Structures are given as structure tokens and as C-alpha cells.
Amino acid sequence: MTDTIPRQYLFILTLLIGLTAVLPSLFMVSATLRNERLDDLKNEYESMLSCPKCKASMINNSLSNWETRERCPNEKCDVIFKNKNKA
Structure with missing residues (x-):
């Protein structure tokens, strides 16, 4: 049986595969720190x-949602937003 990888390269190849698997985890931010940030x-x-009138939070929706929305998410608030992108 012939070796497909020469023996002198097996150690280096094994080391490189190990480093490739371990190194990214050393540079990743922990989940706790990421959540804090x-x-x-x-x-x-x-x-x-x-909302400038009733101070209802608008942070939980995406930009595409706000581009189409014309009213405050608070049903008791009567503020109307003007969309600059609409003609």
C-alpha cells in the first residue's frame, strides 16, 4: 500500500488542521460579552x-417595517409620520 501523503508532511498537516480548528475560537467574542454589548x-x-409625542419604543422593529408604517405603534397616539421616500 502506498502513502498518498508523504510521511514528512503528516505532522505538519495534522498541526495545521488542529490550529485551523482551534484558532478561530480564540478570537471569537464570548456570547455573554456579545449580549452585553x-x-x-x-x-x-x-x-x-x-415616538416624539408619546415616547413609545420603536426599537424592536426593522427598518423595512418603519419605511412602510405611517403611524405610531401605540394605538392611543395619533401622530402621523411623513415618509421622505414616498413621492
Whole structure:
């Protein structure tokens, strides 16, 4: 039986495969830290992303949702938004 990979390269190949599997995990941000950073961003922008009249939060919806929406999510609020993209 003939070797398909020469013996002098087996150690190097094994080492490279091991490093390829381990190294990305060393540079990844932990899930806890990532969630803390997302919470910090949410807290920072939540006051800016609220209805100017009733202060209802608007941070939980996507941009595409807000581009089509013309009213505040709070049913008791009567504010109407003007969409600059509509002609």
C-alpha cells in the first residue's frame, strides 16, 4: 500500500488542521460579552428611537417595517409620520 501523503508532511498537516480548528475560537467574542454589548447599544439608541409625542419604543422593529408604517405603534397616539421616500 502506498502513502498518498508523504510521511514528512503528516505532522505538519495534522498541526495545521488542529490550529485551523482551534484558532478561530480564540478570537471569537464570548456570547455573554456579545449580549452585553448588544444591550448597551439598545439602551443607547432606545431613547432616540421612540415616538416624539408619546415616547413609545420603536426599537424592536426593522427598518423595512418603519419605511412602510405611517403611524405610531401605540394605538392611543395619533401622530402621523411623513415618509421622505414616498413621492
